[in-house]
Amino acid sequence: MASTFQIECDCSRVKATLSGVPKVRGYCHCEDCRDLLKIPYHSVTAWEPDQLSIEQGEDELIWFQHPTKRMKRVFCSQCGETMFNTNAMDWRVVSQLLIRKCYDGDLPGGLESKMHFFYGRRIVDVDDPLPKRD
């Protein structure tokens, strides 16, 4: 299993490397993710700050601070791609969809979701075999 993963934005100006094992990988149904990203639920890989290094294009990144929550949405100023968001623990939360896109549509081994969390706060039901936790 690879221990580093490369991601980049749509215009390739921003490139980043993820290293090691993510702290969390799963589907998050909390209202914070919904509010920050305007998605029904989030396909999360969460990393410590030092597990994500920006290799190129740091100047292009905009760190949008949510007006009320301790979260940021970090995106490329040129193409608008969200590279990751941060949560109250300052983890780097990278969408599985972005990683998948950077690997020709296949999520690399070791990053797939293991569970749904905050499932009690969901707005959509998901019918899959993964454990559901509130």
Ligand SMILES: [Zn+2]
């Ligand atoms: Zn870009």
Ligand SMILES: [Zn+2]
């Ligand atoms: Zn969430």
